[in-house]
Amino acid sequence: MSRNLRLGMVGGGPGAFIGDVHRKAAALDGHFDLVCGAFSSNPEKSKQAGNTLNLDASRVYGSYKEMFEKESQLPENERMDAVSIVTPNHVHFEPAKLALESGFHVIIDKPLVFSLDEARELKKVVEETGNILALTHTYTGYPMIKEAKHIVEEGKLGKIRKIFVEYPQGWLATPLEQEGNKQASWRTDPDKSGAGGAIGDIGTHAANLAEYVSGLNITEICADVNIAVKNRKLDDDSAALLKFEDGASGVLIATQVAAGEENDLKLRVYGEKGGVEWTHTDPSTLLYKLHEKPVQILRAGTGYLSEAATSNHRLPAGHPEGYLEAFANIYVEFYRAVTDFQKGGTFKATDYDFPNVDDGVRGMAFVATMVESNKSESKWTPFK
Amino acid sequence: MSRNLRLGMVGGGPGAFIGDVHRKAAALDGHFDLVCGAFSSNPEKSKQAGNTLNLDASRVYGSYKEMFEKESQLPENERMDAVSIVTPNHVHFEPAKLALESGFHVIIDKPLVFSLDEARELKKVVEETGNILALTHTYTGYPMIKEAKHIVEEGKLGKIRKIFVEYPQGWLATPLEQEGNKQASWRTDPDKSGAGGAIGDIGTHAANLAEYVSGLNITEICADVNIAVKNRKLDDDSAALLKFEDGASGVLIATQVAAGEENDLKLRVYGEKGGVEWTHTDPSTLLYKLHEKPVQILRAGTGYLSEAATSNHRLPAGHPEGYLEAFANIYVEFYRAVTDFQKGGTFKATDYDFPNVDDGVRGMAFVATMVESNKSESKWTPFK
């Protein structure tokens, strides 16, 4: 028998979108108990959040430093095992580093940190402490994304030639941040989000998904990054031509000014023999297209899928799962890794299927490369 | 500040589909803690389930009777507040009755009980004890179903004329129950499911959804109920012409032998001015069709929906929610009712938007009427 893990949280106070997502995702499968939190840099607001969440007041902290310190001093069978970090990007590095160094495992929202430098440094901390860091690139948690990856790995598409990934959103089509919207404010503020706006917020998701499914790294980028809305301080729109390993090429679109769109991440991968297509608006479906054959509609929850897809879906076919379940899949895998770690004392990233610090570093390098390419007059900028 | 409710469970042992659904639905929003259970009529299996679920062994019981008795004796701040009943239909009535009479609130899977007689008796128990009973007609928990109901209530479709509801599944297209499938076995066994197979399992969902959204009761039924698979003992296929109050009419299809289909509940309601259409395969979308106007795609999570839809969706538009979230919406509303009850001591069904014992009675009457109509040579059989 395994016990539930005790989870703490940094950020995610009143009105925060992603903090609530993390809490629900952690709760869904019954493997985590939220036991403590530093929900806001404002101690009063942190308290209020803890109260709403029915937490023991003694474990609602005024700062993450305090939390890590106090929790460390609790008996082993009480103190938190792991911490969710759900603050804006500029408050990722410090708490993550401190948590790892204080002996806690970390699950952190993306992008990993504020800059590529921070990312590289955090990778060192992970390596030095040996503790586990999971990064919530949600979309890789979807079962049909697992199936797509499996199809590619099995060679069913042949050698991969083309990868198209697009992530159109419309929510920043108007100057929301100039009208007091809190989320828009930090997302478009380079002091809080870092070098990338759209490219950091959604471009990293798109790039991560393309690489995850194709199994190929992007090697060169030719980017066009724009600020479409007047007086905005950070990019809200981008597109790029891509070169991948092994001769594949592709296109990435990540824009937040496609007025009228919601959150329509879409991935298509084509090889010599066929292609796969997945869209976030219909996440339980994967179109599997073999050259000159009828397109097959692969569906989550059916009996004909790979183990990877099946183990990431809870319900029979025809019972839709969504974003929270995909998110929860990352939490489940993180739980498995932490539990194994607690038993065996080691962690080998390749034994687990969740985005980790390497994906995080790659994400920050993606942002840096997009920015660099955009400034460059040369066509291709290497992505290292 | 409200505290979480302490939940017990009857049924839902190893391998049970719907028990797991209830647990996840209860956990999702952080309002319930599962504290005890009688997960199987086999005490060993119950123990095993409790162990897997990390429950305190002292609160894993060998029978629901034992559970209700022992829990009643616990201090008020420890004992369970409510119980989920997730057993096959023939083990609904007794535990529900006993739970209510022992002072516990009940949330129970559908159909309510085994027969119309049991349903009517259980209704009396609810009334006499004053305790709360919620029935998990999941589909009414979807936000876009709330929106559809809202549109009808606002009169935007005009007087309702036509209601088409269909629920095609394919999973019983082969004689699964004759090949050892456990779920198929009790679903097709009249001693466990009652008078209805497909009509009880999915027909009741369809009828409930049609009435919920249209706000109109079915008044007459003309049914064609079939056993399509040889040697099956209970209906696996049905269709009916329907008459509703106020002159509306419609068609209901509920079949489990539509080979190749998953779980494709679909509702269409048309009035003098337009119609709405919802399908379970794309539950975050409601098509809103005004006569001679462009069809509008209403989407969950957007800002233009009614309060009823908005309060039943957790995420921004474009972040799909699914079956578990719809299920959880019923749990959230049940939580609200129980919490209010614990504060104020009373419960008024119309203050809460979840299916209750009246819906349960109506469901059993639907099954009985379908069976009666099917036997009858007259066209129309009244639905009382």
Add this chain to the structure above:
Amino acid sequence: MSRNLRLGMVGGGPGAFIGDVHRKAAALDGHFDLVCGAFSSNPEKSKQAGNTLNLDASRVYGSYKEMFEKESQLPENERMDAVSIVTPNHVHFEPAKLALESGFHVIIDKPLVFSLDEARELKKVVEETGNILALTHTYTGYPMIKEAKHIVEEGKLGKIRKIFVEYPQGWLATPLEQEGNKQASWRTDPDKSGAGGAIGDIGTHAANLAEYVSGLNITEICADVNIAVKNRKLDDDSAALLKFEDGASGVLIATQVAAGEENDLKLRVYGEKGGVEWTHTDPSTLLYKLHEKPVQILRAGTGYLSEAATSNHRLPAGHPEGYLEAFANIYVEFYRAVTDFQKGGTFKATDYDFPNVDDGVRGMAFVATMVESNKSESKWTPFK
């Protein structure tokens, strides 16, 4: 080398919808030349139509009687070979009979005639004259309908169990005929349309399609036929439970008051092993669903389809064809039959794949049976 056929037309004057459809369908593949017409019972309007159509004025007639007489007297290499009859239902029988008796082949819009009696009499005329009569049940002309029929015939679905056909339209949701709409006026006038409104106009299409694809005849009907719009004189809404040969059963919906719908004919056929689904809104697609296998999207114009589908599509996959092309497919097959007849002097209906007088009689019997069943208090009315 075959020559083009010379076509005449009865009806289809200014503003007529279906006459124009017939002309375009006949023209599309270059097998017919429109050479003459009696386009209206008003000679002036007939002349005007002929003028617009660039016809030789000497071959634009004031009445169909005149046309048949005059055309018969022309030299064989000038006179028309066949005639399209595109008048309202009450002016079908007389011109069709006279045309056949005057030695002309006939292609006629559906429903065949005004009443079942007329239909049976016309069948005699066809048999006595030996001439060819084609009935334009357009939907059977679609290539993916041919494919669906082929799949059923090949036994790929196993024994057929369920057939669902629905034809929701919204155009008669308001009392258009009381506002001067010409098409609505004759469609809802029993003196012009016969015993059936919606059941004649679209119900016959639905029934014909279900029987054509399944290869099974409807044997019993339980109908609910309504007039939804006040003061309308003919049904605008209907639904029916169906029994088919060989134990299959099904549901038919044909309504013209589904406000907000266009012309959304949909057919689903399920057997023991799987099902097929076709919708008129996406006519180049057939969903092919094998039990517990991925649904396959079969597409017109591809290389993997049957000869029947392939020979009814002109373009490569991904180049959509529509209603006029389906219509034209019937004209092409009619052309083939007439040309063969002119060479060989005989016609054997089973050598050609177009709806003929037998389908027409069956359509009129469908209308009569729906009307009879609607009046009956018994559940099932035999369909002979």
Add this chain to the structure above:
Amino acid sequence: MSRNLRLGMVGGGPGAFIGDVHRKAAALDGHFDLVCGAFSSNPEKSKQAGNTLNLDASRVYGSYKEMFEKESQLPENERMDAVSIVTPNHVHFEPAKLALESGFHVIIDKPLVFSLDEARELKKVVEETGNILALTHTYTGYPMIKEAKHIVEEGKLGKIRKIFVEYPQGWLATPLEQEGNKQASWRTDPDKSGAGGAIGDIGTHAANLAEYVSGLNITEICADVNIAVKNRKLDDDSAALLKFEDGASGVLIATQVAAGEENDLKLRVYGEKGGVEWTHTDPSTLLYKLHEKPVQILRAGTGYLSEAATSNHRLPAGHPEGYLEAFANIYVEFYRAVTDFQKGGTFKATDYDFPNVDDGVRGMAFVATMVESNKSESKWTPFK
């Protein structure tokens, strides 16, 4: 009363795809009579084609030169009015030039000619002769493309920011041309197709559509053009970042190696207030997306569309039209222009909505710019 136009054809012999499309498109609406042709450079094959088409043998010619000469000598009321040129690209310029200079109007398949130089020279010929040249960029003939253009023109989307156009095909995913496929052979042969393979065949369609709907010219291109299939001699894959006038930007994808795809042209245009989306697989639908409003499904044949959309659709809503109808719309407009010309003696391009020689020149410049950009190490290449 207008008479039909007499049409000749260059190319389109046995087995030719696009020749047959032109004939059907010309025939559909009854404005053209095919009276003569030089269907092949092989006189025997030309004869055979003419025979199949039931043409008078005396007007089936062994070469286009002969045809133009002989037809010129026929009496005015017999000789052809206009000629369709449907040969491979390298046989466009000569017949087009000669036809125009011989006094015939020309309707020609795209791309206009073999090279940008030829295009510019042909433009001079058009200007000097004053005769009419139409270019069959089919996709601009679709009614919902007209509607999209109308919506942009009306300013309903606000200032345009983003334009995404993609044209994925899969038919050249394998080395078809090395296996004897005739169409593939000339499409991938630089001596017959010119400088562009995929970029000429489908890239020009995509660029034309983007400019047509947005009303904005592409000003700079950053292209990645590839040969994905070994030993192929011409590009089969391309993508480009685009800059448009007035600060808009976009992405173009045109690939013929997206294995499993058919012919899936898709256009999205976004402005400050919303966007429109159209796909060739569902051409009767235009998605109209206003920021934070429900997406509207605009449908061909309805009453709420612009005159431009309405006049390019023949049937009521719900009766799908397809590729041939879109093609025919160009023929109808060409007919109108030629007929007006014959009456009035002049032609003003802006009075008619069909692609003309300027679009053709632009198409050839697009190919040249894509090729140049692909070779360049600089990011942006001006599109003049």
